[in-house]
Amino acid sequence: MTDLPRERQPDPALKKRVVSALVAAGLVRRRRVWPVWMVAAAAVVVLAIGVSVVRPRHTLAPGKTYVLLLYQDSTYRMPPKGHGAERVAEIVRWADSLHANGKLERGGHLVGPGPIGGMFLIRAQSDSDAARIAATCPFTRYGGRQEVKRFEE
Amino acid sequence: MTDDLALVEKFLRTRGEDAFDALYDAHTPALYALAMRLTGGDQSEAEDLVQESWVRAVRALSTFRAQSQLRSWLCGLLVNVRRVRIRTDWRMVDAPDMDPVAETRGPDEALDLERAIGTLPEGARDVFVLHDVYGYTHREIAEMLGIVEGTSKSQLTRARSLLRSSLP
Numbered sequence: 233m234t235d236l237p238r239e240r241q242p243d244p245a246l247k248k249r250v251v252s253a254l255v256a257a258g259l260v261r262r263r264r265v266w267p268v269w270m271v272a273a274a275a276v277v278v279l280a281i282g283v284s285v286v287r288p289r290h291t292l293a294p295g296k297t298y299v300l301l302l303y304q305d306s307t308y309r310m311p312p313k314g315h316g317a318e319r320v321a322e323i324v325r326w327a328d329s330l331h332a333n334g335k336l337e338r339g340g341h342l343v344g345p346g347p348i349g350g351m352f353l354i355r356a357q358s359d360s361d362a363a364r365i366a367a368t369c370p371f372t373r374y375g376g377r378q379e380v381k382r383f384e385e
Numbered sequence: 386m387t388d389d390l391a392l393v394e395k396f397l398r399t400r401g402e403d404a405f406d407a408l409y410d411a412h413t414p415a416l417y418a419l420a421m422r423l424t425g426g427d428q429s430e431a432e433d434l435v436q437e438s439w440v441r442a443v444r445a446l447s448t449f450r451a452q453s454q455l456r457s458w459l460c461g462l463l464v465n466v467r468r469v470r471i472r473t474d475w476r477m478v479d480a481p482d483m484d485p486v487a488e489t490r491g492p493d494e495a496l497d498l499e500r501a502i503g504t505l506p507e508g509a510r511d512v513f514v515l516h517d518v519y520g521y522t523h524r525e526i527a528e529m530l531g532i533v534e535g536t537s538k539s540q541l542t543r544a545r546s547l548l549r550s551s552l553p
Contacts, residue, residue: 236498236518239414240421246432247409250439251402259443263402 293334293355296382298362300369303377304349311374322370330354335365353383389455397447409439412456416463422514423467425503434470438463460519461529464511468530501551505544512537513544 254260311319330336330352337353352369356362359382366372366380392411396404416438420431442462449458502510511530515521516537521529523537530537 238418238519240418241414242417242432242435243428246417246435247406247413249432250409250413250436251405253436253440254405254443255402257440257444259400259440260402260405261400 291334292337295355295357295361297337298354298356298359298366299381299383300352300354300362300366301348301379301381302350302352302369302371303347303379305347305377308371308376309374319370319374326368326370327352330365393446393449393455396443405443412459413439415456416459419460419463419514419519420467422499422502422518423464423511425510426499434463434467437470438466441466457521457525460515460521461525464515464529465531468507468511497552498548501548504551505547509540509544509547512540513548516541517545 251260251262255262327336327339335355337355339350339352342348342350354362354365356365359380362380362382366378369376369378372378389411392404392408396408398404413435416435417431420434420438421428424430424434438459442459445462449455502514505513512526515526515529516523523534523541526532526537527534
C-alpha cells in the first residue's frame with residue numbers, strides 16, 4: 233500500500249487560483265512586476281546620469297533652469313531585443329553634448345508611482361529655447377512624451 | 386533550522402508572493418495527492434480542498450510550531466477541511482454509499498487500488514490513506530481527525546477488510 237505515490241502535480245493553473253484567493257483575502261502581497269519598458273527607460277536615465285557625473289564639470293550657460301520631465305508611459309517604444317545598448321548610447325551622447333555646452337545641470341531617475349520616470353535640469357535662454365533643446369532628446373524619437381517647465385527657486 | 390522553517394519564517398517576514406511560491410511548490414504535490422485520494426479522484430473537489438487548505442494554512446501559519454513537520458501539519462489541516470466540507474455538503478454525505486468498484490476495475494493493479502480507496506466510507510478512507518499510504522501513526526491520525534486511537538485502529542481494520550473484498 234505504501235508504494236502508492238505520495239505526491240502528484242496539480243494543474244499549474246491551481247497555483248494562480250490559490251495565490252489570487254490569498255491576495256483577495258489580504259494574506260499575501262502580490263509580486264510587483266515592473267514593466268519592461270520602465271526598467272529599460274530607467275536604465276537609460278541612470279546611465280545617462282552616471283556618465284554626466286563622471287565627466288569634468290563645465291560652467292553653466294547663462295539663462296534659466298528648466299525641468300525636463302520624461303513620461304515613460306505606453307507611447308514609448310522600446311528598442312528591439314538586443315539593441316538596448318544603442319538606445320542608451322544615444323541618450324548618453326545627447327546628455328554629453330548638452331553638458332559640454334553648459335546646458336545640462338543634472339538628471340535623475342524618479343522613483344514611485346506614476347508615469348514620470350526621469351528628469352533633466354537643463355539651461356536655456358527662454359521657454360522656446362528650452363522646448364527646442366527638449367525636442368532634441370532622443371527620447372522623443374521613440375514616442376516618449378516630455379514636459380518642460382521653468383524652474384524657480 | 387529546517388528548510389521548511391526557513392521558508393515559513395521568510396513568508397511571515399515578507400508575506401510576499403515569492404515566499405509563498407516556495408512553500409506552495411514544496412508541499413502542494415503532497416497535498417494534492419492526498420486530496421485526490423480523499424475525494425476519490427475528484428479533481429475539481431481536490432483542487433478546491435487544496436485551495437481552501439492553503440488559505441487556512443496561511444491564516445494559521447504563525448501558530449505553526451517547529452516541533453511538528455510542516456507537511457504533516459498541512460496534511461492534517463487538509464483532512465480537517467475535507468471533514469468540515471463533508472458535514473456541510475449533503476452531496477458528499479451520500480458518497481460513501483456508492484459502490485462502483487465492480488464497474489471500475491481495470492487491468493492496472495495500482496489503478497484498481499486507487500479506485501477502491503475512493504469507494505471506501507469516508508472515515509475508513511481517511512484513516513487508511515493517512516496510515517497505510519502516508520505512514521502516519523494512529524496517535525498522529527487521532528490528533529488530526531479528532532478521534533481516539535482506538536477508533537483509528539478499528540477504521541483501519543475496516544478499510545483493509547473492505548479493500549480485500551473489493552480487489553481482485
